[in-house]
Amino acid sequence: xxxxxxGSASGDIKDDSIQKAxxxxxxxxxxxxxxxxxxxxxxxxxxxxxxxxNNGKCIGFAPAISLVEQKEKNLPYEEFDEIFFVPKxxxxxxxxxxxxxxxxxxxxxxxxxxxxxGGRIGTMNEFTNMYDIxxxxxxxxxxxxxxxxxxxxxxxxxxxxxxxxxxxxxxxxLIDQLLSLLSST
Numbered sequence: 613x614x615x616x617x618x619g620s621a622s623g624d625i626k627d628d629s630i631q632k633a634x635x636x637x638x639x640x641x642x643x644x645x646x647x648x649x650x651x652x653x654x655x656x657x658x659x660x661x662x663x664x665x666n667n668g669k670c671i672g673f674a675p676a677i678s679l680v681e682q683k684e685k686n687l688p689y690e691e692f693d694e695i696f697f698v699p700k701x702x703x704x705x706x707x708x709x710x711x712x713x714x715x716x717x718x719x720x721x722x723x724x725x726x727x728x729x730g731g732r733i734g735t736m737n738e739f740t741n742m743y744d745i746x747x748x749x750x751x752x753x754x755x756x757x758x759x760x761x762x763x764x765x766x767x768x769x770x771x772x773x774x775x776x777x778x779x780x781x782x783x784x785x786l787i788d789q790l791l792s793l794l795s796s797t
Contacts, residue, residue, distance in 0.1 A: 613645045613646070613724045613725065613791065613794055614646045614648050614671070614722060614723045614724050615640055615646070615647060615648065615723060615724065615725055615726065615727060615790075616647075616648045616649065616719050616720070616722075616723040616725070616726040616727070616738070616742070617633070617636065617647055617648070617655070617659045617660075617726070617727050617729065618649075618650075618656060618719075618726055618728050618729070618731060618735045618739065618742075619633065619654060619655035619656050619728060619729035619730045619731045619735055619755070619757075619759075620655050620729070620730040620731050620732055620756070620757055621650075621652045621653050621654035621655075621656070621657075622653060622654055623732055623757075624756070625654060625655060625730060625756075626730075626755070626756055628754075628755075629655060629729060629730050629755040629756060630655065630658050632752060632754075632755060632783050633655040633656070633658040633659045633662075633729050633755075634658050634659065634661070634662040635662070635783045635784075636659050636662075636729065636752070636783050637658065637660060637661065637662035637668065638662045638663065639783060639784060639787050640659070640668065640787060641662070641663035641666035641667060641668025641669075643787070645791075646668070646669040646670070646671060647660055647663045647668060647670045647671070648670075648672075648673065648719055648723050649670070649671075649672055649673070650672070650673055650674075650675065650712070650715050650716065650719060650734075650738075651673060651674040651675070651676075651682065651687060651689065651692060651695055651715070652675065652687055652688070653687065653688065655729045655730055655755075656729070657688055657691075659729075660672075660688070660691050660692070661691060664691050669693050670691060670692050670693055671692060671694045671695070671696070671722075672689070672692040672694070672695040672696070673695075673696045673718050673719045673722070674687065674689075674695050674696065674697050674698070674715060675698070675708060675714075675715050676697055676698065676711065677697050677698050677700045677702075677705050678697055678700070679697070681697075682695070682697075685708075696715075696718065698711050698714050698715065702714065712734060713737060716737050716741055717741055719738070720738065720741035720742050720747065721745065724747065724748075724794055725742075725747055725748040725749065725750070725790055725793075726738065726739075726747065726748075726749050726750070727749075727750045727752060727786065727787075728750070728751045728752065728758070728759050728763065729752045729755045730752075730755040730756045730759050731757040731759055732757055732758065735759075736758050736762065736766075739758065739763060740766070742775070743770075743774045743777070746774065746775045748775050748776045748777075748778070748790060748794060749775060749776075749777045749778070750777075750778045750780065750786045750787070750789065751777060751778065751779045751780070751786075752780065752781070752783060752786055753779050753780065753781045754781040763779075764779070776793055778790055
């Protein structure tokens with residue numbers, strides 16, 4: 613399965629959240645899943661690094677139009693088995709924040725499910741893309757940000773049927789529940 617890892621790329625990231633992100637990466641790799649991220653820093657990248665240590669496959673959807681630009685932005689690239697870039701012909705290819713949203717929609721279309729770890733406004737955009745498209749989402753609670761404070765309220769306020777959203781504080785349990793859900797569909 614292709615599982616997106618969405619979460620805080622920067623900001624106030626707790627050490628415990630970093631350890632949980634690493635465990636998510638390790639466990640997904642050990643179970644033969646491909647990790648997909650926005651080819652950026654922070655919690656998703658911690659999962660990528662740990663997945664690579666465990667022979668996992670990692671794919672990035674970069675907020676850049678080329679490897680040269682990815683490097684210029686000091687964003688990771690070496691740890692990914694494959695990186696998809698925004699097409700150079702894209703009308704807004706020179707607007708960094710637009711590129712981040714382009715890749716958010718692209719990852720949501722590409723993956724089978726997602727895991728949210730912490731997160732801020734960009735992660736909220738990734739969550740709403742997944743929810744609106746109708747793909748299962750695991751939310752790792754106890755990691756701060758939108759994972760703890762916003763997602764449940766957003767689902768309630770949206771008043772729209774959506775995919776299964778699993779809330780769990782233990783990485784092992786979250787992965788088991790998410791993969792079980794995927795294998796039953």
